[in-house]
Amino acid sequence: MSDRRELYRSPNGDAWFIAREPTNGYAFIIHQPNPPSGGRLSHIELGDFLRDGKGPEQQALLRLIGTLVEVPPFA
Numbered sequence: 897m898s899d900r901r902e903l904y905r906s907p908n909g910d911a912w913f914i915a916r917e918p919t920n921g922y923a924f925i926i927h928q929p930n931p932p933s934g935g936r937l938s939h940i941e942l943g944d945f946l947r948d949g950k951g952p953e954q955q956a957l958l959r960l961i962g963t964l965v966e967v968p969p970f971a
Contacts, residue, residue, distance in 0.1 A: 900926060904956040912953040914960065915939075925957070 900915035909930030916923050925940040946954055 903960065904953040906952070912956070914957065 899918055900913040903912045903914050903925075905911045910933070911928045913926040913928070914923060915926050923942055925942060925945040927938045927940060929935055940948075942957075946957065
């Protein structure tokens with residue numbers, strides 16, 4: 897079982913999570929389509945996820961990555 901954090905939930909109910917495999921630290925994306933679309937989970941490599949689109953789910957991941965950078969206040 898991977899650890900995961902929700903990145904984005906679309907108005908139609910699709911959800912994207914960033915996940916980490918606890919045994920090796922490998923990070924990936926989980927896409928969970930809404931129930932009418934089948935709801936079957938898929939795992940996506942981070943590079944593929946970012947390369948395959950510029951949607952709100954990719955923007956959410958980029959914002960999360962941006963929070964990892966500390967910017968010193970201007971003098």
